[in-house]
Amino acid sequence: MQISELSDRSGLTVQTIKFYIREGLLPRGSAVSATRSEYDRRHLERLRLISALREVGDLPVAAIQQIITAIEDDTVSLHELFGTTQYAIGPHVAAPQDPNWRAAREDVDALVRELGWNVTERAPARDLLAHTFVALRRLGFPITLTDLRPYVRAAREVAEHEIGRVTDGASRARTVHSLLVSTVLYEQVLTALHRLAQEDASARRFGTG
Amino acid sequence: MQISELSDRSGLTVQTIKFYIREGLLPRGSAVSATRSEYDRRHLERLRLISALREVGDLPVAAIQQIITAIEDDTVSLHELFGTTQYAIGPHVAAPQDPNWRAAREDVDALVRELGWNVTERAPARDLLAHTFVALRRLGFPITLTDLRPYVRAAREVAEHEIGRVTDGASRARTVHSLLVSTVLYEQVLTALHRLAQEDASARRFGTG
DNA sequence: TCGCTTGGATACCGGCACTATCCAAAGGGG
DNA sequence: CCCCTTTGGATAGTGCCGGTATCCAAGCGA
Structure with missing residues (x-):
């Protein structure tokens, strides 16, 4: 055609x-x-x-x-x-050195480990989740x-x-x-x-x- | 401040x-x-x-x-x-007169009715769902x-x-x-x-x- | 033959979320 | 009091993105 x-x-x-x-x-x-x-x-x-x-x-x-x-x-x-x-x-976020962000990302990694999920370290979804943690905490809604x-x-x-x-x-x-x-x-x-x-x-x- | x-x-x-x-x-x-x-x-x-x-x-x-x-x-x-x-x-889609789209939207409405959900007729999420139906069907994955x-x-x-x-x-x-x-x-x-x-x-x- | 379609390249556009500049009018430290 | 910085407010510009528009030369087809 x-x-x-x-x-x-x-x-x-x-x-x-x-x-x-x-x-x-x-x-x-x-x-x-x-x-x-x-x-x-x-x-x-x-x-x-x-x-x-x-x-x-x-x-x-x-x-x-x-x-x-x-x-x-x-x-x-x-x-x-x-x-x-x-x-x-994505998302493609350049991990900032903001300690809040680092802590959130740590929490996400711990969660994944605890669940025993087989997920790459680089998976952007980890960052996405960490991102929501940071925002929630900044708004006064700790998760x-x-x-x-x-x-x-x-x-x-x-x-x-x-x-x-x-x-x-x-x-x-x-x-x-x-x-x-x-x-x-x-x-x-x-x-x-x-x-x-x-x-x-x-x-x-x-x-x- | x-x-x-x-x-x-x-x-x-x-x-x-x-x-x-x-x-x-x-x-x-x-x-x-x-x-x-x-x-x-x-x-x-x-x-x-x-x-x-x-x-x-x-x-x-x-x-x-x-x-x-x-x-x-x-x-x-x-x-x-x-x-x-x-x-x-959103999304804000101007409902096209495409019959496939109409059918998909009908299916969504029927689903909502069947579930007894109290959801506005204008809720954009209805369109979003209809949109996925159309795409799935066009790709040969009927839903x-x-x-x-x-x-x-x-x-x-x-x-x-x-x-x-x-x-x-x-x-x-x-x-x-x-x-x-x-x-x-x-x-x-x-x-x-x-x-x-x-x-x-x-x-x-x-x-x- | 003559108009329409095509491949291919280049230029252009509109929307979006900022970002830069400029100006006049305050602060405010020395 | 002076001068450097900050501010409010306005206007213009930027960079990215996802297309669109245009142009040209080369077919195709009635």
Whole structure:
């Protein structure tokens, strides 16, 4: 198919597709002549993946580029791809020497150790959690490990479910999509349901009717 | 205190503080002379709140502005403030006439109804969830209500815990902070723990050691 | 033949969250 | 009292990001 058809079917403009090619998110079509290239189903699927990661997952283009690079390297295992995705998602904070921050990060590391979770030292999610600790404490809402218990429980159950859902038998492409979907997209599902459940709880507690 | 001290204590530059005043996130100090204003503890607390919502919650300035406006209006109830926050957080999607989108949104509405949740029709989280449905289906990963069960359970438990934690006896300012913290900041806590739990699950399932 | 599409390159744009500058009018230490 | 710094307030500029727009030469196709 030509780029115009790719555009129609993906819902993205030709310009945007060219942009994604420039940025290395999408491989070039196979050149048929100097002014014609042929695109196939995989290009379309790739574009759908990019759209999902951008529009739903809200990932920056640069992060998607890193993920794509890992996807296209067949020597990258599923777990390594997972790590790449986590790292690309961020946040990327240069650890400040603020003692409060250091203490929070220490608490996070202790928590992970206590839970026995097998998580990289560099996982940005550690920083994200530490960041929330610092902010909570600065606002005068100290956080303790018992406060976290319900969150840990919920996170563990949901994560277990997600990783278990990754289809392992199919093609690598399919499996990889399955993994990304389970992590990036279902994170949004959890967030959305969390907000809805909060609103309901708020209505019951504070609502007037 | 003067603006320079406010700057030191909040960790924000004088420029940024002035910017927040211009944007209506922070009230002006009480003018002492043409070139001197007095700031107090509330200004500092406000700045800490703004920083938390910006840096940890990743809210845009415009969203924080809406929340602040609601905070400062004493006639706004806690539940209304909650709604304002949810709305400010977004996403703000102009519902397209795409039939897939309509169907997804219908599914979300049906789910909310079935759960008996008391949630506004306009809650952006409905759109967020619908958005994920569309993306998942386009990628060939259809989603069913049973898939959602673990998420619903987790979301409900955590939300219940959060709303229950909102301190109701203290001053309005304190209660309001408590509510915002419980929603915006703990959303990040949940996200971070979710990612960590996923990495652990991934390590166990796909890890090499 | 003639208009439309394409590949490829380059330039440009709008939104966002600051950041820099400037000015006149105070402080305030020596 | 002098002079250096700080401040309030306004206006302009910056850097990043994710696209858009434009242009050109080279096909394609009716």
